[in-house]
Amino acid sequence: MSNNMDMNHSGGEEEEDEGDVFLGESDVLREYDVDEQDLPEADDNDDMDDDGEQFDENDDSVHTFTGHKGELYALACSPTDATLVATGGGDDKGFLWKIGNGDWAAELLGHKDSVSCLAFSYDGQLLASGGLDGVVQIFDASSGDLKCVLDGPGGGIEWVRWHPRGHVVLAGSEDCSLWMWNADKGAYLNMFSGHNLNVTCGDFTPDGKLICTGSDDASLIVWNPKTCESIHVVKGHPYHTEGLTCLDVNSNSSLAISGSKDGSVHIVNIVTGKVVSSLTSHTDSVECAKFSPSSATIPLAATGGMDKKLVIWDLQHSTPRFICEHAEGVTSLTWIGSSKYIATGCADGTVSIWDSLLGNYIHTYHGHQDAVQAISVSTNTDYIVSVSVDNTARVYETSEFQNKVA
Numbered sequence: 001m002s003n004n005m006d007m008n009h010s011g012g013e014e015e016e017d018e019g020d021v022f023l024g025e026s027d028v029l030r031e032y033d034v035d036e037q038d039l040p041e042a043d044d045n046d047d048m049d050d051d052g053e054q055f056d057e058n059d060d061s062v063h064t065f066t067g068h069k070g071e072l073y074a075l076a077c078s079p080t081d082a083t084l085v086a087t088g089g090g091d092d093k094g095f096l097w098k099i100g101n102g103d104w105a106a107e108l109l110g111h112k113d114s115v116s117c118l119a120f121s122y123d124g125q126l127l128a129s130g131g132l133d134g135v136v137q138i139f140d141a142s143s144g145d146l147k148c149v150l151d152g153p154g155g156g157i158e159w160v161r162w163h164p165r166g167h168v169v170l171a172g173s174e175d176c177s178l179w180m181w182n183a184d185k186g187a188y189l190n191m192f193s194g195h196n197l198n199v200t201c202g203d204f205t206p207d208g209k210l211i212c213t214g215s216d217d218a219s220l221i222v223w224n225p226k227t228c229e230s231i232h233v234v235k236g237h238p239y240h241t242e243g244l245t246c247l248d249v250n251s252n253s254s255l256a257i258s259g260s261k262d263g264s265v266h267i268v269n270i271v272t273g274k275v276v277s278s279l280t281s282h283t284d285s286v287e288c289a290k291f292s293p294s295s296a297t298i299p300l301a302a303t304g305g306m307d308k309k310l311v312i313w314d315l316q317h318s319t320p321r322f323i324c325e326h327a328e329g330v331t332s333l334t335w336i337g338s339s340k341y342i343a344t345g346c347a348d349g350t351v352s353i354w355d356s357l358l359g360n361y362i363h364t365y366h367g368h369q370d371a372v373q374a375i376s377v378s379t380n381t382d383y384i385v386s387v388s389v390d391n392t393a394r395v396y397e398t399s400e401f402q403n404k405v406a
Helices: 002-017 025-057 399-405
Strands: 063-065 072-077 084-089 094-098 101-108 115-120 126-131 136-140 146-150 157-162 168-173 178-182 187-192 199-204 211-215 220-223 230-234 244-249 255-260 265-269 274-279 286-291 300-305 309-314 319-325 330-335 341-346 351-355 361-365 372-377 383-388 393-397
Touching: 072 126, 072 372, 072 383, 084 115, 084 126, 084 383, 084 393, 115 157, 126 157, 126 168, 136 168, 157 199, 168 199, 199 244, 211 244, 220 255, 255 286, 255 300, 265 300, 300 330, 309 330, 309 341, 330 372, 341 372, 361 399, 393 399
Parallel strands: 072 115, 244 286, 286 330
Antiparallel strands: 063 393, 072 084, 084 094, 094 101, 115 126, 126 136, 136 146, 157 168, 168 178, 178 187, 199 211, 211 220, 220 230, 244 255, 255 265, 265 274, 286 300, 300 309, 309 319, 330 341, 341 351, 351 361, 372 383, 383 393
16 A cells, blocks of 8 residues: 555656646546545544534433434334334334344334334234334344234324233224234234224223223224224313324323323323313423323323423322423423433433422433434333434433432
8 A cells, every 4th residue: 555655646746847737647547546545534534523523522322323214203122121122214114223232233124114113012022013104014023023014004003002911913093093913823803993083192001901092183082902892982172172192091001191282181081081180281282191100109290292391290189290391392201110200302302311209300311413203211221212303213321310319
């Protein structure tokens, strides 16, 4: 290499002697070869010096997954393997990958449109992916091998959920329907009709006996999974006036909390079908809602909205216990295991930690260059994972904030 450099260097000197107007033909070839090798390295170094350092200073993540070539929408952490993560996005792909192991990733092939949702089965053996192509795919979670393709819905899949104790998978569709399959057999079980618009959110109750779904038609339906019958339809005053965006069921399967585009939050008694609380605080679309863990000393709920607020609710009094302001809209939230801490994902790309009992801000993780779409916590609560519009997934260590509050 040094000989080539010397030759080119001397060629350059000859050209300078000739007035340095143009390089001779043979010298151009040699110069160009060296430039091609050197210039990208120089550019890379420049990027690292200019952007890289600033990027590193503002990047708190311990792992970044960059396998996607488009915005990320879907995220799931394995319930049995604390390092196993699934992500999906606008590049029509899903990936399984491992925290701390940058060498391993399994591409989840088959979708012909964006991967909109992902969920691991209760035992961590299977992974379901839902796509805007209207198809649900089931993969072996350890290898990423496709096990079966579940079709039927006539519109994109909005969400997928598993039965809490079996390999039965549930999906809500843009075509107003809800579908249930046996994933081991790849067999259709039931289709539920009753909503008039997209089924935007839903789940089995934790006891596995009922299904709750929310729709853009502003209704919540409680279903019998075996008969497909709607047990309760909750709609109209005093419930939401616009479409539901999010829904969660409490640990003893008695209550559902739902958020809406209209900024309202309501709690429904699943047994009676009655609205038991109307929680007023948000002034813009509510994007996420979760009950506190069953271990919580006080029954709380948390909601996040595009009004830049995380609201922590006192469920005994149906009042806001704390309102936690963010720089931009709150797109996602999760309780960190059975602790009192809540993590929020924000439209400004940050992930923040809050104390639900004191209402105070604890810590912010930086790294994403654009809005966070979803967040999740590893099963051992060591890691918070977030996915973003910036095409990346990032992993943050919870020890970073736990050390601050210890």
